[in-house]
Amino acid sequence: MNIPKKSYPRIVIIGGGFAGVALAKKLSKQEVQVVLLDKHNYHTFQPLLYQVSTGGLEPDSIGYPIRKVLQNFPNFYFRLANVERIDTSCNTLKTNIGEIDFDYLVVASGSTTNYFGNSAIEKYSMAMKTIPQSLNLRSLILENFEDALLTSDLNERNALMNFVIVGGGPTGVELAGALAEIKKGILPKDYPDLDTRLAQIHIIQSGDRILKGMSKKASAKAEDFLEKLGVNIWKNVRVTNYDGKTVSTNTDLTFETATLVWAAGVKGATINGIDGDDFITRGNRIIVNEFNQVKGFDHIFAVGDIACMKTPDFPDGLPMMAQPAIQQGEQLGNNLLKLIENQPMKAFTYKDKGSMATIGRNKAVVDLKKWKFQGVFAWYLWMFVHLFFLIGFRNRMVVFINWVYNYIRFDREARLIIRPFKNKNLE
Amino acid sequence: MNIPKKSYPRIVIIGGGFAGVALAKKLSKQEVQVVLLDKHNYHTFQPLLYQVSTGGLEPDSIGYPIRKVLQNFPNFYFRLANVERIDTSCNTLKTNIGEIDFDYLVVASGSTTNYFGNSAIEKYSMAMKTIPQSLNLRSLILENFEDALLTSDLNERNALMNFVIVGGGPTGVELAGALAEIKKGILPKDYPDLDTRLAQIHIIQSGDRILKGMSKKASAKAEDFLEKLGVNIWKNVRVTNYDGKTVSTNTDLTFETATLVWAAGVKGATINGIDGDDFITRGNRIIVNEFNQVKGFDHIFAVGDIACMKTPDFPDGLPMMAQPAIQQGEQLGNNLLKLIENQPMKAFTYKDKGSMATIGRNKAVVDLKKWKFQGVFAWYLWMFVHLFFLIGFRNRMVVFINWVYNYIRFDREARLIIRPFKNKNLE
Numbered sequence: 001m002n003i004p005k006k007s008y009p010r011i012v013i014i015g016g017g018f019a020g021v022a023l024a025k026k027l028s029k030q031e032v033q034v035v036l037l038d039k040h041n042y043h044t045f046q047p048l049l050y051q052v053s054t055g056g057l058e059p060d061s062i063g064y065p066i067r068k069v070l071q072n073f074p075n076f077y078f079r080l081a082n083v084e085r086i087d088t089s090c091n092t093l094k095t096n097i098g099e100i101d102f103d104y105l106v107v108a109s110g111s112t113t114n115y116f117g118n119s120a121i122e123k124y125s126m127a128m129k130t131i132p133q134s135l136n137l138r139s140l141i142l143e144n145f146e147d148a149l150l151t152s153d154l155n156e157r158n159a160l161m162n163f164v165i166v167g168g169g170p171t172g173v174e175l176a177g178a179l180a181e182i183k184k185g186i187l188p189k190d191y192p193d194l195d196t197r198l199a200q201i202h203i204i205q206s207g208d209r210i211l212k213g214m215s216k217k218a219s220a221k222a223e224d225f226l227e228k229l230g231v232n233i234w235k236n237v238r239v240t241n242y243d244g245k246t247v248s249t250n251t252d253l254t255f256e257t258a259t260l261v262w263a264a265g266v267k268g269a270t271i272n273g274i275d276g277d278d279f280i281t282r283g284n285r286i287i288v289n290e291f292n293q294v295k296g297f298d299h300i301f302a303v304g305d306i307a308c309m310k311t312p313d314f315p316d317g318l319p320m321m322a323q324p325a326i327q328q329g330e331q332l333g334n335n336l337l338k339l340i341e342n343q344p345m346k347a348f349t350y351k352d353k354g355s356m357a358t359i360g361r362n363k364a365v366v367d368l369k370k371w372k373f374q375g376v377f378a379w380y381l382w383m384f385v386h387l388f389f390l391i392g393f394r395n396r397m398v399v400f401i402n403w404v405y406n407y408i409r410f411d412r413e414a415r416l417i418i419r420p421f422k423n424k425n426l427e
Numbered sequence: 428m429n430i431p432k433k434s435y436p437r438i439v440i441i442g443g444g445f446a447g448v449a450l451a452k453k454l455s456k457q458e459v460q461v462v463l464l465d466k467h468n469y470h471t472f473q474p475l476l477y478q479v480s481t482g483g484l485e486p487d488s489i490g491y492p493i494r495k496v497l498q499n500f501p502n503f504y505f506r507l508a509n510v511e512r513i514d515t516s517c518n519t520l521k522t523n524i525g526e527i528d529f530d531y532l533v534v535a536s537g538s539t540t541n542y543f544g545n546s547a548i549e550k551y552s553m554a555m556k557t558i559p560q561s562l563n564l565r566s567l568i569l570e571n572f573e574d575a576l577l578t579s580d581l582n583e584r585n586a587l588m589n590f591v592i593v594g595g596g597p598t599g600v601e602l603a604g605a606l607a608e609i610k611k612g613i614l615p616k617d618y619p620d621l622d623t624r625l626a627q628i629h630i631i632q633s634g635d636r637i638l639k640g641m642s643k644k645a646s647a648k649a650e651d652f653l654e655k656l657g658v659n660i661w662k663n664v665r666v667t668n669y670d671g672k673t674v675s676t677n678t679d680l681t682f683e684t685a686t687l688v689w690a691a692g693v694k695g696a697t698i699n700g701i702d703g704d705d706f707i708t709r710g711n712r713i714i715v716n717e718f719n720q721v722k723g724f725d726h727i728f729a730v731g732d733i734a735c736m737k738t739p740d741f742p743d744g745l746p747m748m749a750q751p752a753i754q755q756g757e758q759l760g761n762n763l764l765k766l767i768e769n770q771p772m773k774a775f776t777y778k779d780k781g782s783m784a785t786i787g788r789n790k791a792v793v794d795l796k797k798w799k800f801q802g803v804f805a806w807y808l809w810m811f812v813h814l815f816f817l818i819g820f821r822n823r824m825v826v827f828i829n830w831v832y833n834y835i836r837f838d839r840e841a842r843l844i845i846r847p848f849k850n851k852n853l854e
Binding site for chain 2: 001002004042058061064065067068071082097132143189190393394395397401409411413414417418419426427
C-alpha cells in the first residue's frame with residue numbers, strides 16, 4: 001500500500017462512515033499514524049439517501065470526499081480499498097490493493113441490507129444504503145413511469161406506477177412521504193397522459209406500528225400524516241416473496257408492483273477474520289465491551305453499526321444510527337490516545353439525543369428525551385439538524401437551496417436517468 | 428408508443444439537445460402535436476460538461492428533465508427511445524419502443540465523437556460528449572491518483588498523473604485549464620504523499636494554433652494563459668495511436684499517460700434511413716437547404732450539429748455549436764407553422780453572437796463581432812452567458828453557488844467516485 005512506517009503507532013480504520021470519520025478527526029492532530037480504508041472515496045450522509053432516490057437532492061451534495069475531510073492533517077493516509085480479511089494472529093489486513101499491518105485496528109464497516117436469507121427478494125428488490133443504490137432506485141422509478149406510458153394493459157401499467165416499501169422504520173417512512181409528494185406535485189405535470197392518481201404507495205410493516213424505535217405518539221402521528229398523504233399502511237403483515245411482479249405476504253394480501261423497496265432490516269457488514277459465533281451476535285454485529293474492544297483483544301475495536309454494545313437501556317445493543325456511531329468514534333479517539341499512553345480508558349456512555357423522522361412537506365415527528373412533538377416545528381428542527389450534521393459548507397448551501405426551491409415550487413428537479421437501471425443501453 | 432392520433436399534424440423531433448428543445452418550445456402552444464424522442468430523459472448543457480469531469484459541478488446541475496422543460500404544454504409527448512431507423516417511404520420511425528409515424532420529421536440527433544476510424548483510440552481514450560462520459564472521466568482521474576499512490580515505479584506513477592488532451596478546441600482548452608487548477612489547488616492537499624508537481628498536462632493540436640475557430644488574438648492569448656498555468660501545448664502534432672499507456676504521434680514525440688481525452692473532433696450522429704452519399708457530407712452531417720429541409724423532402728428537416736447548412740460565411744456548413752442549433756430550432760418552429768398553413772417559409776440567417784472559452788480562474792477569451800477581448804472581464808462575461816443559457820432557475824442557483832464557492836476556496840468538491848470506471852467492484 002506504500003504507506004511509510006513511522007515511529008508512531010499505526011491505527012487502521014476500516015470504513016469512512018459516521019464512526020470512522022469521527023474517529024479519524026479525533027486522531028488527526030495526534031502523534032499516531034491513521035490509515036483509513038474505504039471502498040468509496042467519499043463519506044455518505046445516509047439519512048438523506050431517500051432524497052437522492054426521489055430526485056430532491058443531487059448525490060454530490062450528500063457525499064463528501066474523505067480526503068477533503070482530513071486534508072492538512074499530517075500522518076493521515078486514505079486508501080481506496082476493499083478489505084477482504086483480518087488476520088488477528090499477525091495483525092494484518094488483506095485487501096484488494098495488498099496487505100497492511102496495524103498496531104491498532106478499528107472496524108467501522110457499518111451495516112448492509114438484511115434480506116433474512118430470502119434470495120428472491122434480494123434479487124428483485126431495491127435497497128437504499130449507498131449512493132449508487134439510491135441512484136438506481138431513482139432511475140428505476142423514472143424508467144417505470146416511462147414504461148407505464150407505453151403499455152395499454154391496465155394491470156401492468158398500475159404495477160409500474162405502484163410502490164411497495166417493506167419496513168416502517170425512518171427510511172421507509174421518509175421515502176413513502178417523499179413518493180406521496182411526487183405523486184401529488186410532479187407526476188400529474190410530468191405525465192399528463194397517465195392517470196397517476198392510480199399510483200399506489202404501500203408501507204408494509206411486520207409489527208403493530210411504524211417507527212417502532214420511536215414513541216407511540218410519534219408512531220401514531222406519523223401514520224396519521226402518511227394516511228393523509230394517501231399512503232397505505234399495512235401492519236402486522238410480513239412479506240414472504242417477490243418475483244419482480246407480485247409481492248406475497250404471510251396473509252392473503254398480495255401486491256402487484258414493479259418497484260419493491262426493501263427497508264426492512266440491516267445487519268452488520270462483518271469481515272472475514274472477525275466473524276463466527278465467538279465474535280458475532282444478533283444482527284450480525286460484533287460484540288464489544290464498554291471500550292468498544294472486540295472480545296479477546298486489547299488492540300482491536302469495533303464502532304458504529306457493526307458494533308453491538310449492550311447497555312442497561314439497550315440490552316440488545318445500541319441502535320444502528322448515526323448518533324451512537326459518531327459518539328463512539330469520538331470517544332474511541334480519546335480512549336486510543338489513553339491506551340497508547342498506558343492510561344485507563346473511559347467507558348462509553350450513550351447520550352441519547354432523541355430521534356426524528358420527516359413525512360413530507362411541513363410534517364415531521366421528533367422524540368427528545370423530555371419532549372415529544374410533531375408537525376411544522378418538528379419539520380423545521382429536522383431540517384436544521386440534518387443541515388447541521390452534513391459535512392461541508394458547500395454541501396449545506398446546496399442542500400439548503402434545493403430545499404427552499406423544492407418547497408416553494410413543489411418540485412424536485414434532479415429527476416435524471418443518468419445511470420439507467422432497466423435499459424442500460426440508453427445511457 | 429401509445430400516442431393518440433389527433434387531427435393536428437404530428438411533428439416528431441429526434442433529440443432533446445439545444446436544437447430539439449428550442450424547436451419544441453416554439454411549437455408547444457400551437458395546434459400541432461409534438462413528439463420528442465431522446466435516449467436520455469434530460470437535456471444536457473454540453474458547454475459545462477468539462478466542469479463535471481473535473482469535480483466543479485454536480486451532473487444534476489447541468490442536466491434538466493426534458494419533461495419539465497415542456498410541462499403544461501398540451502399536445503407535447505416525450506418518449507424515452509432510441510431511434511433505430513427512419514423509413515422515408517412510409518413516414519415512419521422504428522425505435523426500441525415501437526414504431527411511430529410522422530407528418531413532419533425533424534432530425535436533431537446532434538453529434539458524436541469522431542475517432543476518424545482509429546479503433547485503438549476509440550477503445551482506450553475518454554470522450555466528453557455526455558454526462559455519463561463526463562462522470563467516467565471524473566472517476567478515472569480520481570482512480571488514477573489513488574492508483575498512483577500504490578505504485579513505487581516512478582514511470583508508472585507519472586503516467587497515472589499525466590493527462591493528454593487531444594484537440595485544442597474549446598473543450599480541450601477548458602478541460603486543460605481546469606486540470607491545471609486542480610493540479611495547483613487540490614492535488615497537493617488531497618495527496619500530500621504524492622509529488623503531484625510531476626503531473627503533466629498536455630494539449631496536442633494538429634493545426635498551428637489552438638482555438639482555431641476563434642480569432643488569432645484569442646488563440647495567442649489562450650496559449651499564453653495555458654502556458655502560465657503550466658499546460659504543455661504541442662502544435663502541428665497529430666496523434667496516431669494509443670494503447671492505454673503510450674500515445675504515439677506522427678512525430679518523434681510520445682507521451683506516457685493513463686488518461687487520454689479525445690476532444691479532437693465530432694461528427695454528425697446520423698440515423699439509418701437518412702444516410703448515404705445522397706444525404707451526407709463532410710463530417711457525417713446531413714445536407715440541408717436554407718429552410719433546414721433535407722434534400723428531396725418537403726417534410727423532413729435537420730437542425731443543429733447534425734445539419735450541414737452552407738452559407739457564404741461558412742462554405743463548409745455552420746459551426747457545430749449551441750448558437751446555430753438554438754437559432755435553427757427556433758426558426759424551424761416558425762417555418763413549420765408557416766408550412767402547415769401553406770405560407771412561404773423564411774430562409775435561415777445565422778446571427779453570429781461570437782464565441783468564447785475560459786482558461787481557468789479569472790481568464791477567458793471572447794470574440795464578439797466588433798470586439799475581441801481577453802482576461803478577467805471576458806471571464807465574467809463567460810460566466811454570465813453560461814448561467815444565462817442554462818435551463819432552470821434551480822440549476823442556475825446551484826451552479827452559481829458552486830462557482831462562488833470554488834472561486835473563494837480554490838476548491839472543487841464534487842470529486843466523488845460514484846461510478847467507478849476502472850474497478851467497478853468498488854461501487
